[in-house]
Amino acid sequence: LQGDSLVAGTLVANDITDVKNMKMIGKIVLQKISPTTNDNWFGNNKVTNDSLNIIWAGGILNMENNAVDSVLTSLKITANGGTVNLGTVAALSTGNLSVNTAGAANITVGVGANTFVSGNLDINNSGTGAITQNTARQLIFNGIDTATYSSTGLAPVIHNITLNKVGGVKLNSPLALQNTLTFTRGIIKSDITNLLKLPAGATVSGAWDSSYVDGAVSKAGNTAFVFPVGQINKYAPISITAPSLASDVFRALYTHTNPNASGYNTAVHDPTLYYVSPVEYWLLDRINGASNVKVTLSFDSVRSGGIGSVADLRVAHWTGTNWMDEGNGGTTGNNLMGTVQSQNLVTSFSPFTLATSTNQNVLPVTLIDFTASKIGSSVVLNWKTTNELNLKSYEIERSKDGILFVPIGSVKAANLGAYHFDDASPLGGKNYYRLILRDKDNYAKNSPVRRVDFGKIVPVTIYPNPVHEYVSIRTEIETNTVLIVTITDQAGRTIGSSSFAAVAGSVKTISTKQLPAGIYNVQIRDVDGIIYFTRQIVKQ
CATH class of the missing domain: 2.60.40.2550 (Immunoglobulin-like)
Incomplete structure (x- = not known):
């Protein structure tokens, strides 16, 4: 089967032995009925607009891919017997990918090259065989739209995943990953049931504000680990020191919501704590084993609220009745971003959040957005906030050089979430603006600086x-x-x-x-x- 073809309905081809240089538009079904022969299919094939469905009865099928095979909409592989090897030479690229086995059939993905999936990935192993990824290859989620991952039957063996997908991937089934997870772009959405599971020895890299797990992650093993969790476009990792045994399992989840909404009363805490964060918390659970570990929480001045004194930060743990002071065993970073570790080993788990031992870290307001725009001869400042607890006002300051700022106005905090201020008399040339967020105890933090230029317009x-x-x-x-x-x-x-x-x-x-x-x-x-x-x- 070779050459260009336009299929108006569905093309069904049985017992094809040579498929190459195929460029087809339409629905294609290629099926092997004879169960004993071996075949090498494919090379430089492209199916556009619709689907390619491959059904294999037995023997060995090598999809050689000596040039990239691509199916723009969906590729479905069904092995009812024998073995199917995908991508034995070069990359396989598809929209949706459906991999299915029955009986004792086996499918290996990415034998000789990486596999690119821009759509949904559905895996169904209803037999006794295995669906396996080559240990040296990557399964790369790419593209723009949000995709889903689903799996039924015997779990597939997936070794390496790279997430480079703007819309991210939603897990409709648990996803067990054996070796490496690389974050580039996009978010993995999971939950307590359909979670990302990492065994002993698995590694994670590249997580940042635009690429992390929004939901639950479990990790087995006896090495220290940073859980790559976050929410609302903010990376918010939580870490543990090394457990005792390789069989120990911990699970973590981050939520950017007030702990009070879940019944974790932030007003009830040890007397050594001055204040418990009403902005965020982590659920960290010990799923298997009895190891005690130190817990490290991350903080970010935008995500977590104002940090006046890193030294006064504390790890707080909800015991079921109050927030316990787990101490400060060491910090990294500065008042803009960093981490704080518990003083001692933690013996019971979930939930955790940031706290402070003094009144130096009591400004939880979160500045979501702050813009300065030139409208005619004026400058309009707009900003959005959350968690305006104890906040008194927003003071507006302006500078001509970005160094020396002077106040030009003030807006009363009214728990509105969105505010604006008009500067009707801006300076000629460059104008620098910042907000001073001030609470009722007169503690304050600065916003990022925004600049508006009233110089020459650039075409x-x-x-x-x-x-x-x-x-x-x-x-x-x-x-x-x-x-x-x-x-x-x-x-x-x-x-x-x-x-x-x-x-x-x-x-x-x-x-x-x-x-x-x-x-x-x-x-x-x-x-x-x-x-x-x-x-x-x-x-x-």
Whole structure:
């Protein structure tokens, strides 16, 4: 079976022995009825717009892939007997991937190369055989939309996963990963039942604010471990020191909500604690074993609230009746970001949160967003907050050099969540703005600084629009300036971002081949946050 084909309905081909250079549009079913022969299929094949369904009866099928095989919509592999080896030479790329076995059949994924899945991954092993990934290969979730992972029957053996998917992956079944998990982009959503399970020896790397696990993660083993958890676009890891046995299992989950909402009363605590965080908490449970470990909590001034004194931070543990002071056995970082470890080994578990021994860390308000925009001859400041407990006011300050700030106004905190302030008389040239968040005890913290320039307008041109494969951006800026181009979808999710050194007449070209048809926002700003240009583009 070779060459280009257009299938109006469904093409069913039985006992095909040579499939290569196939470029087909439509629904394709290739099935092996004779159960004893061995075949080498595939090379440089592409099925667009619809699906490819491969049914194997017995013997050995090697999908050689001496060039990339791709199925843009869905690929379904069903082995009712024998062995199917996927990707024996080069990469296999597909939208949805469905892998199914029955009887004693076996399927090995990524024999000689990585496997790319941009859609859902469904695995069904109803027999006694195995669905296995090559230990040296990666299963790479890529693309933009949110995908799901589901598994029934005997669990597959998956060794390595790379998450490079803007929309992330939702687990509809437990996912046991044997070796490595690499975070690049996107979030894994899990829960207590459908959780990410990591055995002894498994490693995790690359987690950050845009890529982590929103939900439950379990880890077995006798080595120290950092659980890659987070929520609301914030990485919020919790760590344990090494348990005693390789069979010990701990499970962690982070939630950015007030502990009081779950019955963990932050007003009831040991007398050595001055204040318990009403912003966030972690559930850390010992699932198997009896090991006691030290617990390390992370903090972030935006996520966790104001940190005035790192030395006064404490690890607090809910005992069922009150928050216990687990002490401060050491810290890292500064008042913007860092960690605090319990003083001693913890003997009982779940929940944990940050606390303070003094009044130096009592500003839990979280600044979600703060922007400064030039509107006509004025500057409009907008900001959003959560957890305005004990907050008195937002003081607005302005500077002409970003160093010396003077107050220009104040807005009373009213638990509204969203605020604005108009500066009707901005300075000529550069204007720097910041907020001072002040509580009723007169403790305060500063917001990030925003800049608005009332100097010369910089012309920016974007073309073509509508776009197909590429979009080009031309600037006429007079001095060499680093500009950042960000593309977002209509939901506000960042699709891509890149920077370039701009001078007069410079052109930045960005590939849009991988973007689905739709409307996107293009924003150009400098490293100080000044927005030069915002425009909608249409991808066709």
